Amino acid sequence: MKLIKNIIFLVYSSLIFYRIYVLNIPSFIQIFIYTFLPFIYILKNYGYSISILTKQKKEILVDFIILMIPILASIIVPMLFSTFDFSYFMRFISAFTYFIGYFSILVYIKKNHNSSSDFLFNLIINITCLYILGTVMLYLIPSLKEFWFSKIFIGNIQEGLYENHIAYSFRIGWSGFSGFGMTFMCSLSIVLSLYLFNKNRLTTFLFKIILLLIGNAFYGRVGLLISLLVLITYVIWNLFIKGRFIDLILLSVLSLVAFLLILNLRTKSFVIDQWYEWAMSPLKSLFLYGTVNQDVMFNMYFFPEIRTFLFGDGRYTGLNGGYYMNVDVGYMRPILFYGIFNTIIFYFLIIKKIFKLSLKDFKEISILLIMIVFLFEIKGEIIFMILPLLFIFRIYINSERGIRI
Known part of the structure; x- marks a missing residue:
């Protein structure tokens, strides 16, 4: 019974964080699920909820x-x-x-x-990691992807990207198109993982960080750059301020293993190879030329x-x-x-x-x-x-x- 209750809570939390909008279902039902159902639960626990606030x-x-x-x-x-x-x-x-x-x-x-805030932080990390694994599953099982996308709202523009841009093959998830917002959640989860790793020293959080970095590469390259900058900042702080060399060693070893795994996979799949070239192009540009070409973005800044x-x-x-x-x-x-x-x-x-x-x-x-x-x-x-x-x-x-x- 407790296991079933925990599974229901995990599914509920996953849908609250990463919503699914289903086709051919009246909108008021979906609004009920994502807004009024949580509100009803809060009202049901009115005394407890008010005491928190x-x-x-x-x-x-x-x-x-x-x-x-x-x-x-x-x-x-x-x-x-x-x-x-x-x-x-x-x-x-x-x-x-x-x-x-x-x-x-x-x-x-x-x-x-x-529980302490660790429970909430860990919940967010785990849900985000599950979302990334869901992306992998949708890519590996095309029939599942086709079925799922026939049932949920995606949007014409995003749907066109899947069809016309091979590098967008992994910008998918149970919510449909997964882009800038999802790569931000990966980066946020990395920060929370670093906090929990710093506190508990559990290497499982390092494995999650590697998966979250892959998620960054799936959903938005800017997220990958920012997450790497966050990791570099963390390592420098721990290396020179706290003297924790083990953090650098563990992160380096796990990153190398993940990188070698991706290199091996790209030789076996044309789509993965094309995605890799797209995802890594900003890093290549940064290391080779010392800059990242974002002219379109910076042209939007004006007085x-x-x-x-x-x-x-x-x-x-x-x-x-x-x-x-x-x-x-x-x-x-x-x-x-x-x-x-x-x-x-x-x-x-x-x-x-x-x-x-x-x-x-x-x-x-x-x-x-x-x-x-x-x-x-x-x-x-x-x-x-x-x-x-x-x-x-x-x-x-x-x-x-x-x-x-």
Whole structure:
């Protein structure tokens, strides 16, 4: 019975983190699963849930006041400029639905396991690793992939990429197309793995890191570069500050084994060979020429008109349904939408939440989180993905710092 309960919890958590939208099923049913079902569980455990939040009401109140500024701006600015583009506001709504799902997981863990934050971090790592293994399975079993993709919503653009770009063969998963957001989750899981490895010294986390790096290569090359930078930072810190040479040795050996395995596989599969060339091209460019060609990305950075810079244009989505001004880099989109001041306030909240996470066993976690968040933002927008998680992490960690729940 306990095993079945744990399996159900793992499946539920996997769907909360990496949602599946099924074709030919009424949308209200899927909304029920991902939003109202967690909310009902929270209400069912109302007393327990409230006790978690009220113990942290001062910090939550301050964060809520700060967060309300960009939220209100996302409503007011489109109205002032008569664009009535509330798509940015809907991003806040979407983030809130994820928060509800994450919070239901937190309540379940605290109620049934009374575990430390290690349990939650390990859960996120394991779910992400399962997602990567799911990608491998879908690639190895084409009939399964064909069946699965006939049942879930993918999107015409992403579906075209699978058909026309062989390097995108691995940008798949149980959620369908898996790109920038998924490679960010791999990098986040690597940071959490480093924290748990630093605390528990279990080599299993190093194996998971290797799998997560492969996931980075599957879903987005920028994630692979950022994760390698995170690992280099971690190794340098432990090598020169803490004198832990064993970390460097273990990571190097496991990385070499994984690299040799991939080299062997690419000789046996044309698709893997083409994917390898695509995934490794930024690293080759970096080592051979000292730079990574990202001209398209950096061309999206420009100084807009003063009015736009200060107050935005009130547009987040273009008239064609795509990115406004064809700009999808993280830092520019909110500036173009509601100006620099609201953008700074939003990023200030993100920074505040990250530095509040500094853990006594691994204070560098804040630095590593800052690295991945703001490096990813150079390429695309991930702040709406990290925001609900930061709130959940903070609530969870507070429960371990003398706050009884």
